[in-house]
Amino acid sequence: xxxxxxxxxxxxxxxxxxxxxxxxxxxxxxxxxxxxxxxxxxxxxxxxxxxxxxxxxxxxxxxxxxxxxxxxxxxxxxxxxxxxxxxxxxxxxxxxxxxxxxxxxxxxxxxxxxxxxxxxxxxxxxxxxxxxxxxxxxxxxxxxxxxxxxxxxxxxxxxxxxxxxxxxxxxxxxxxxxxxxxxxxxxxxxxxxxxxxxxxxxxxxxxxxxxxxxxxxxxxxxxxxxxxxxxxxxxxxxxxxxxxxxxxxx
Numbered sequence: 330x331x332x333x334x335x336x337x338x339x340x341x342x343x344x345x346x347x348x349x350x351x352x353x354x355x356x357x358x359x360x361x362x363x364x365x366x367x368x369x370x371x372x373x374x375x376x377x378x379x380x381x382x383x384x385x386x387x388x389x390x391x392x393x394x395x396x397x398x399x400x401x402x403x404x405x406x407x408x409x410x411x412x413x414x415x416x417x418x419x420x421x422x423x424x425x426x427x428x429x430x431x432x433x434x435x436x437x438x439x440x441x442x443x444x445x446x447x448x449x450x451x452x453x454x455x456x457x458x459x460x461x462x463x464x465x466x467x468x469x470x471x472x473x474x475x476x477x478x479x480x481x482x483x484x485x486x487x488x489x490x491x492x493x494x495x496x497x498x499x500x501x502x503x504x505x506x507x508x509x510x511x512x513x514x515x516x517x518x519x520x521x522x523x524x525x526x527x528x529x530x531x532x533x534x535x536x537x538x539x540x541x542x543x544x545x546x547x548x549x550x551x552x553x554x555x556x557x558x559x560x561x562x563x564x565x566x567x568x569x570x571x572x573x574x575x576x577x578x579x
Contacts, residue, residue, distance in 0.1 A: 332400060347395045355392030358403035359383045365410045381576075387568045390561065401436040404428050405446070412450050416457040419466040426470045430477040440481070499537050509533055 332354070337346035359379045367375030382388055391398045408428040415422025429447055432439035451458065458467070495501050509530055544550055551569050555562030562568060 351395050351399050352392050354403045355388060355399040358399060358406055361403055361406035365406055368413055386563050390563055397436045401432055401439055404432050416454055423470055423473060426474040430474045433481050499534055505533055
């Protein structure tokens with residue numbers, strides 16, 4: 330929302346002012362993936378990475394509407410890039426920490442996967458970090474990250490940042506709870522209590538969670554139908570092109 334302010338100030342409260350920020354971050358993400366690909370491999374890989382992202386139906390869809398996702402992904406890309414660069418330049422390691430810890434403020438789901446990404450990066454490059462980064466620089470990184478993330482942690486513990494999660498969470502879905510109650514009432518031998526073994530909340534939560542998770546990897550979602558919510562996909566096609574199946578297999 331804050332990154333939208335200058336665009337609205339210049340273009341007004343209209344399509345340009347509201348949608349241009351998402352497009353800006355989407356374009357910046359293409360440049361970022363080029364830099365990251367070039368750093369990790371070579372310039373050719375960087376150019377192809379940028380090309381595939383620029384042509385991605387998934388990326389185009391989010392870049393043309395006022396979604397925070399393009400900004401989030403751009404910060405993830407540059408956070409990773411600065412981390413890799415920071416292995417030889419400790420100042421960029423500090424910048425990486427700054428960028429990574431800002432991601433939960435951009436889009437709340439980052440709070441779930443961003444820590445795992447950072448842990449994996451540290452695990453992969455632990456030798457380089459321990460040998461080239463001084464203790465003072467590492468303490469500075471931890472201190473900066475802690476200061477930035479502290480307000481978000483306080484909001485989370487107080488319950489204020491969890492309202493969105495409580496709305497979409499399967500654990501608070503009243504329909505699922507009613508389904509369990511009805512199943513227990515009309516199925517099984519109530520005198521023995523077997524209905525609670527086969528029809529209970531933990532079991533239905535596991536089933537729904539597993540189906541939702543696997544659906545994101547289904548051919549229908551990736552290549553043919555896309556996201557069932559048309560705000561998140563281009564109609565009558567998947568989130569990716571068919572030719573990208575070859576790349577995924579490779």
